[in-house]
Amino acid sequence: MQDIVFEADRLACIRGERMLFDGLSFRLEAGHGLLVTGHNGCGKTSLLRILCGLSLPEDGEVRWRGTDIREDRSAYFRDMAYIGHANGVKADLTVAENLRVSLALTTGGPMDLIDAALDDVGLVGLASEPAGALSAGQCRRLALARLLVSRAALWIVDEPFNALDQTGVLQVESLISRHLADGGLVIMTSHQPLKTLGDSLEQLRMAA
Numbered sequence: 036m037q038d039i040v041f042e043a044d045r046l047a048c049i050r051g052e053r054m055l056f057d058g059l060s061f062r063l064e065a066g067h068g069l070l071v072t073g074h075n076g077c078g079k080t081s082l083l084r085i086l087c088g089l090s091l092p093e094d095g096e097v098r099w100r101g102t103d104i105r106e107d108r109s110a111y112f113r114d115m116a117y118i119g120h121a122n123g124v125k126a127d128l129t130v131a132e133n134l135r136v137s138l139a140l141t142t143g144g145p146m147d148l149i150d151a152a153l154d155d156v157g158l159v160g161l162a163s164e165p166a167g168a169l170s171a172g173q174c175r176r177l178a179l180a181r182l183l184v185s186r187a188a189l190w191i192v193d194e195p196f197n198a199l200d201q202t203g204v205l206q207v208e209s210l211i212s213r214h215l216a217d218g219g220l221v222i223m224t225s226h227q228p229l230k231t232l233g234d235s236l237e238q239l240r241m242a243a
């Protein structure tokens with residue numbers, strides 16, 4: 036993944052009457068992660084939605100491998116996985132079926148990716164349970180397992196640790212570390228102090 040570069044170039048975002056940010060730029064190379072911080076309402080989620088192509092910036096562009104993401108959205112969506120505040124879990128499907136759908140929609144990779152992902156997020160044993168019966172923390176774990184199944188180089192994750200217990204936080208921090216060590220990229224927000232990951236991430240502090 037050595038040739039991979041992600042660039043945010045002079046991004047501006049207006050919500051309602053308010054300019055949330057303007058001239059926001061950063062560059063991230065393979066193996067690097069960025070932690071976006073700032074108080075409630077400063078624009079972190081708005082920024083992440085622009086970075087993953089779900090919203091358009093008022094100005095500026097997002098480049099992936101040197102190309103504006105609007106120019107080749109399907110290539111970008113193959114390489115990028117986004118997990119927002121909402122888990123996007125289908126309650127009527129089992130835990131494993133949820134991941135099967137993700138697999139079919141992304142890489143179509145081997146089914147043993149699902150077992151490995153469930154193991155990584157601590158959901159082994161719940162594969163056949165209906166997702167609607169999961170606790171909030173288990174649901175978050177299932178959502179995060181989609182990152183692993185996607186095999187995307189770039190993970191964009193809004194508050195990954197929401198609803199996770201202490202063990203879950205450590206597990207997910209370790210998955211993020213492993214992804215970075217494998218040459219992946221991560222852009223994330225978190226209101227929680229990081230336990231092990233802090234030194235591995237660059238910080239973008241958003242102002243009011």
Ligand SMILES: Nc1ncnc2c1ncn2[C@@H]1O[C@H](COP(=O)(O)OP(=O)(O)OP(=O)(O)O)[C@@H](O)[C@H]1O
Pocket residue numbers: 050051055073074075076077078079080081082
């Ligand atoms: N679609 C929208 N229309 C109007 N205002 C919006 C819209 N989306 C977000 N906002 C406003 O933009 C501001 C930034 O919201 P955003 O969700 O990006 O903040 P945040 O930094 O992620 O907050 P938090 O830490 O609470 O998750 C808020 O004041 C919010 O009310």
